[in-house]
Each structure stands twice: as structure tokens, then as C-alpha cells.
Amino acid sequence: MKIDLTDTTSSKINKALVQGRHALGTPAVGMVLTMVIVTDEENAYDSIKAAEEASHEHPSRTLVVIKRHSRTLRDRTSSRLDAEVRVGADAGTGETVVLRLYGEVSDHADSVVLPLLLPDAPVVVWWPVDAPDNPARDPLGALAQRRITDLYAVEAPLTTLETRVASYAPGDTDLAWTRLTPWRSMLAAALDQARAEVISAAVESEAENPSAELLARWLEARLRVPVERIVTAGPVVTAVRLGTEKGEVVIDRPEGPLATLSLPGQPSRTMALKVRATSELIAEELRRLDADEMYAIALRGKDSHEDAPTGAKENRTHV
Known part of the structure; x- marks a missing residue:
């Protein structure tokens, strides 16, 4: 009606x-x-x-x-x-x-x-x-x-990202961050299986991709290692590579809804990692209406752990 x-x-x-x-x-x-x-x-x-x-x-x-x-x-x-x-x-x-x-x-x-x-x-x-x-x-x-x-809707997303850092208040979030939820979940699960200290990291994506930058900053904050940004021709985030003393943990999704997960000493496996519709992103954001602390950490990147209280800083085997 x-x-x-x-x-x-x-x-x-x-x-x-x-x-x-x-x-x-x-x-x-x-x-x-x-x-x-x-x-x-x-x-x-x-x-x-x-x-x-x-x-x-x-x-x-x-x-x-x-x-x-x-x-x-x-x-x-x-x-x-x-x-x-x-x-x-x-x-x-x-x-x-x-x-x-x-x-x-x-x-x-x-x-x-x-x-x-x-x-x-x-x-x-x-x-x-x-x-x-x-x-x-x-x-x-x-x-x-x-x-x-939504940083995807602006002409200069990485410049606007710095504005978001300066103006952040509890309750703020961005769909560029929400798009990373499957990546973050898969990375956390992969490191739990690998059980190895991360000594290097790289995020691959198209140029000026805000989700890739937020993911890199989040990894820097959580793992406390430098994260290399690598520009590729593929859409959005295409791969994450985590170097450990046992070998490389890799999630690779050059295109399509499937990604390949590679762990040291284990056979590669295929997992679902699709690009989600806007309605799915909004529905996810509405499930929690409290402050998104992980988004705040991702915005600040490597500076985040400087403000963390004793006991709250994590080691390099978990994200």
C-alpha cells in the first residue's frame, strides 16, 4: 500500500x-x-x-x-x-x-x-x-x-579513510569494513589450524581499495608485523599471504565466489568466499548496534596496540 x-x-x-x-x-x-x-x-x-x-x-x-x-x-x-x-x-x-x-x-x-x-x-x-x-x-x-x-562510494577512498580516522566516534562503521567479515573469519580459522607465529604479511587487491587497506591495518594491529600492500588486476581483495616459520598461509580469491586456502604441510582446499550484496552487509550491521571496536582498531592500524592495556595485546598467532 x-x-x-x-x-x-x-x-x-x-x-x-x-x-x-x-x-x-x-x-x-x-x-x-x-x-x-x-x-x-x-x-x-x-x-x-x-x-x-x-x-x-x-x-x-x-x-x-x-x-x-x-x-x-x-x-x-x-x-x-x-x-x-x-x-x-x-x-x-x-x-x-x-x-x-x-x-x-x-x-x-x-x-x-x-x-x-x-x-x-x-x-x-x-x-x-x-x-x-x-x-x-x-x-x-x-x-x-x-x-x-561506505568508502566504496567516494572518489578518493584512502584520503577519506584518513578523515574517518580523525573523526571516529563509537557507533561509526563502514561497509568497506563489513565486506571483510568472511575474510577475517577465514584468516582467524586458518591461523588456529596453522598454530605458527606470523612473521610477515601481504594483502593483494586492486589499487586504492578501502577494504584492502582496512584489512592490512587490522592485520598490522593484531599481528604486529608490517603488512605489504600489493596491487593486482583482480577485483576487490584478491589474496592474503601470511608468512610463518612453518611456511606460508595463503587465502587466494582472484575472481568468482570461491577461494583457495593453503596451509603449511596440508593440501589446498576450496572454500566459499563470495562478494556479498548490499542488503546482506546492512543486515549484518543491524545485528549488533553497540560500538564496533574492531573497526576502530582497523582504522588506527599499527597504532592501535600502543593504546591497548596490559594483557590485551595479542601474540602473532591469532587475529
């Missing part, structure tokens, strides 16, 4: 949501959080689709904030809020409200969003594109327990 509202208010949008639920015979919806997506028209469709797919695991109210760029002087001086309310099958397992902000109201998106948040429920803000330099201090970001950005 869809309800279109023109030149509306947050109060009228809330009434439309109630009316929509009653019309469908489901006045009480078991939603667990509010997802705020800040995007543009070009990326809105894909972002909404990803959020709706993720809502099958995490029923949520999704608020999509689109700030429309005014083309005429009249548009720039006028202020208007249009909304598209979706409930039922048109909104996954929750509710979706697409908010289009014009004129002066676009500078006060937080005032529009605040009355639409689910009461007593966590808030997550996701910027698929054009994330602020300091998400925690952004007016919308300040409403959230978790703030999701």
Missing part, C-alpha cells in the same frame, strides 16, 4: 502510517529499529531495495531522506516536504517513508525525522553516498546509535 503526501508535515505522515496499518489490518507491527537512509534520487531505489531486503531479518521503519536541489530562485526560497508512505508488501516487513525535502526545510532534516522515529527503539543512519566528514556530529547522525558509511 502506498500513500502520497504533497506539501505535508511529520504529523500528517504519522497519521498516514497509522491509517495504512489499520487499512491492512495490522495496527501493531513488531519493528525493532528505525533505519534512516540519507541519499539522492539516483541511489534511492537501490538503497531502499537493500533496506527492504534486510528488513526480513530486522523489521524496521525506514525513513529515506532525499534533499532535492532547487533549480529556480522560487524553488530555493520555497520550503516543502513531500512524502511517500509505504506499508505492507510495498515495504518489506516494516514501513518505509520516502521524504523529499525542498528549500529551507532541507537544512533541517533532523527536525523532520525526529517525530517519525519509533519510540524507545534504536536508530541507525546510513549514507550510501555523500556521507559527512564527521558522521557523529551530523544533525541526523547525532540521532543514531549506529552510523554507516
